[in-house]
Amino acid sequence: MMLVTVLLLAAGLLGAVVLAGGLWWLLARRRDAKADDIATPSASNASTAHASPSPSPIAPAPSPVAPLQQPVPPPAAQTLQIEPPPMRPLLRRMYAAVMATPSLAEGTLPTDPAQAEVLAAVAAALEQVDLRPQLLPRRPHLLPQLMRAVNDPDASGRGIAAIIAQDPALAANLLRIANSALYRPQGGPLESLERAVVHIGTEGVRQIVAAAVMQPVLSLDGGLYSRLPAAVWDYALRTATAAAAYLRERGGDTLSGQLAGLLQGLGAIVILRVLRDTYAERRGVPYNLEVAAALVERHTAAVAKTIATAWDLPPQLGTALDEQRPEHDTSLLATPLGLALRYGRLAAALAMLARHGAEHEDHALGILATLQPDSDANAALWQRLVAASVE
Template sequence: MAVIGMVILSSLVAGLLVGGCAWLWLRRSPQQVGMHPRARIHPAVVQETAAVEVEVPVADMLQRRFLLLALGVESPAVDGLRVQRAVVDDVIAALTRADLSSRYTPRRPNLLPQLIQSVNDSTASSRSIARIIGSDAVLAATLLRIANSALYRLQGQDVQSIERAVTLIGNDGIRQIISAALVQPVMESNNGMDARFSTLLWEYTLRVSLAAADHARSIEREDGFAAQLAGLLLGLGAALTMQASADVLARPPLRVREPGTLLELLERCSAPTAERIALHWKLAPAMVQALRQVGDAAPAGLARSLQVGQLAASAAMLHAQGQLQEAEAVAALSAQLPEHVATWLWKRVSQHDSGRV
């Protein structure tokens, strides 16, 4: 009996040790395990390891549907998609290793410090801000292209000058466009994305930044420019994640491009990559913190505005592609926001669905 008792006691101790180790592993931060806080194993996706069923929030579900659509998967179901665990591990390693991360951390735009200083100066006029961007011919051309896009265009005639854009769009609008013009050339320099995904990602990113800025300024009483720039960095993080994925897939042994693998990488790596860029560009701590918390279950302040921006942009992009009814989109927003705010924000991000950015 004593021997049996010792065996039972030993088994209990071993079980406690194993359970404790597992608990400590699960308690590790997402950065330690290379996963975004909100990332989950896809339900009904065929994994190379055991599948895990989880409940997916509506906001995540809509964003996932948009990403799959951009990756060429038109069905909202994810059944049968494969996730190549080795590819995922290799891409995460490429994004986080010191010897490779510089490739996926773009150089800060030269005019960014001047722009941030100007937009935070209450005495600075939109004309003086436009003068800063006008000192760079490429960025000036980008600004005018965005000013004439579907999201910002306010009249039938093209905007021919930065000064005219200032007059038509107003102070907040021109600040949003200028910061987008600073980030777009960095995104366009990424050659690892196919043309369709790149186009849809840029349209989505503009909508995220627009909705996040409006929500931050009007609802959270936060800095709208900070929310807008953080939203743009989320799109940049997604673009660089795709670049790292293309680099890994091009190395021996050659592996096929699996949408399920790319989906998981985008969900896991976009926000941490955006956070790393914000740190590298020496942006305000509030922006860095918001990007770090964008996947939290109950975010506040700028992080909440970013999540609302992602939800609104995903719904708008799906609606524009004929994949979501307007009533469904408004219902999804109303589940997260007061109904009048949801209706107003939906009009803001969807009013130009027929146009191209």
């Protein structure tokens, strides 16, 4: 009995020990778990603190943005003209090249007092040229009739031929040009004026007639005074051709464009005649190209307008000529005929420079594009202007 009691007590003691050990083990596990819970966030916080000072990621700073700029055109576009150049420097270059006198490009005047007197005397005479009709050329007697005929859509070739036949020199010139390589007649030479007029067309007649009726008026004596007038007339012919072409593209009056260009040449010839006579009165004073070029530059437009008025030509011709004065060199022209004449002068000067090796075709066509955007029309005209003759 006692043994049983002892065994029961031992079993109870052992159970208590086991129970106590189990409780101790459970308490230790809970203590370790709490320690792990405390240690883990600390380590995490420490790691985060080393990685970044902020709990959220920081976006990278944006790169600096350049200020907005205008698009840069390609290199070729940077060299294009946006407006036509002034005529005076261009014409000075032209006369310098044509006359093989580089000093003309500078526009300077001689310091010789005798030359200054010549310049002043001619300028004074030209200021009153309208009061001295003997200085002005007489109007070609067929000009009014021909202007009406070639601008009349109902005019026949026979009627125009009848007018031209009144002037034997004009008739011969028309036949010569109608049979030239430019028009290449088929079936043998043209011998009648009527056939010639029909063959070359009204437009051809306009150009030929305008130049032909002016030619006798524009003639000057040869010798010392012939070189500059020849250059002036050459320039006038090319100006007239280009001005007429400009108006043709726009359905304008091509004959007025032709006449405007030729009247510019006629005005310059009048100036050179007055200069020639002034030098003749001063035997000891040599002819000076700088003086001649300066007078032509300053007075051509005014004298040409005076001639147009004296000849009772349409008022728009006088207005267009007036717009070519030096003081309007950089002005925006108001009239279609004035703009056509400016284009003609520009094209003619560039072409004459090119003919003397002082201008490149690409550059010249770029300049012409400032007044005529049709590149094909400019290119076709350019080939005519740089030819040996524009008749």
